[in-house]
Amino acid sequence: MLTAYGAANGCLTEFEAAASPAVPPDCVWLDLVEPTAEEEAAVEAALGIDIPTREELAEIEASSRLYQEDGAAFMTANLIRRGDHDEPESSPVTFIIKDNTLITIRYHHPQAFPAYVKRAMKPQSTSMTGWGILISLLEAVVDRAADHLERAGQIVDETSKKTFGAKRQLSGIHKPNPRRGVNLQELIENIGEEGDFVSKMRESLVSIGRIVAFMQAITDQMRDNKELKESKVRIKTLQRDIVSLTDHATFLNGKISFLLDAVLGLISIEQNGIIKIFSVAAVVFLPPTLVASIYGMNFEVMPELKWVLGYPFAIVLMIFSAILPFLYFKRKGWL
Template identity: 50%
Template sequence: MIRTYANASGRFVLAGGDLAALDEAVWVDLLCPAKDEEIAVERAFGIDVPTLEEMTEIEISSRLYTEGNAHFMTAMMLSHTDGDNVLLSPVSFVLTSEHLITVRYEEPRAIDTFVTRCQKAGTFTAESLMAGLLEGLTEWAGDVLERTGHELDGVSREIFAIPPPVPKQAPVAALLAPKLKPKPRDFQSVLEQIGRKGDLLSKLYESLVSMQRLLTFATAAAQARKQDKDAAARFKSLGRDVHALIDHASFLTQKINFLLDATLGMINIQQTGIIKIFSVAAVVFLPPTLIASIYGMNFDVLPELAWPYGYPFALCLMILSAIVPYQFFKWRGWL
């Protein structure tokens, strides 16, 4: 699909979606372009439209380069950012002296928001259009980063949740009132949330790094062209903003690592508590088992075998031998 935008009657308008509007267009937006659309744009502007395979290459020389009077710049952008299932897709900017051509295969909402904003303003040059597009994409990435930070705060509160204070009651009421046990925390769900946030942050970090490289290239290109000094200043300012977002993304990545370690530590504490209960139970029931084993021996002569109180005596001895270790563990604070 192809969309063209032009300056007409002092306004920025949608020129059309057909190939006939290429001559008057200042911005040509190619979304999942067909082969005939690529060929038409290449003939109209004398450029080689990058393919999806070329856009996804990781080499800097394949993403940022100059051919003739056209500058080719590719960055990774986020789309479908409403949830954690974001997509990372390349967006190429081809900047000529009078035209901006964008090539993309996803629809970041920031681009549609920028188009709506531009149609309410005046006219634009190719460089100012690109600067505005990058500002919108950077602002969108900042919003996603801010939302992720707030959601990580919620995950942190869930991990380190403090139980609410128990209201004071009269002694009799306290004895009669049922004791409410704290609800066990679902650390599996917490781990899944941390994993999703970590994946989102890694994609966001990759997008910001690619955008920072693009802005460095765009600033140098704008300074060399000397056509729009305001655009060069905007590119440079955007570079500082993206650098700050990268620092914040690195901080959130460190926070995710901390929350992951904390969650695994909490799971380890829970498992240790369960193992401790089994260990204590084994020790408590070991002496009664020993006594029962002794009196279960098949010998002809046992001192208490003919004693009338031998059976109650053995039962009391087993109960006492279970109570003594239990009270000892309580006294040492192991329970």
């Protein structure tokens, strides 16, 4: 689908879709979403550039995603979105600047794009040129990434409370253990999902950071263009935001790794506790079993065989022999 946008009165305006793919002469942004061969050919003919196909985008190495060709700057970054069932989806998105016209090529639907279009339909204080729209789009993408990282941080904090919840004394009142009844396997799955998402988000931020650095190098070469002065300031601010978000994603990755180790440790502790119970039970019931085995021997002459109190004596002896090791373990603090 080819969507063309223009600028009027400081607002972004959308051109009406034509029956056949066509590029309006005064457009500032061409958004190609899963474009057809006809739409790609129309844009290539209008702007005189070679648009990379989906297969070419997938084959482009990370070190070759930023280049200039035919008077245009080509920049590709991996953008993240929450797909069905809240699963992260990563796909390359290409930004092309040619003669102050922006072309975007994407094969998925990051939420930052419609959010920016909705906001840009109202009067903007920033310039509505190709460069201005590109920077605004990247700002929207970074804002969306910040929201995603904030949500991931909240999920990690909630998981941390469930993981390390224990009885706490507050004003003389014991709070219940919030970890009771928590499925540790489910916690591991949640931690793994958030760890995968944060890792992909960090990779996305790194690729966006490389685009912004590439844009900075291009604008530095265009010192005579007065319209780019505002863009340079916004690019520097964008770089700082990306660096801070990348650091935050790294921090979340470390915290997630720590939580994963902690949950695995708790699972080991619970398993050891279960084995401990069986071990103690075996030791406690070992003396009564020994007593029962002794009196279960079929010897002809046994002193207590014809004793009237022999049976109660054996029962009491077995109970006493079970209570004695139990009290010993209790005193040692092993129970």
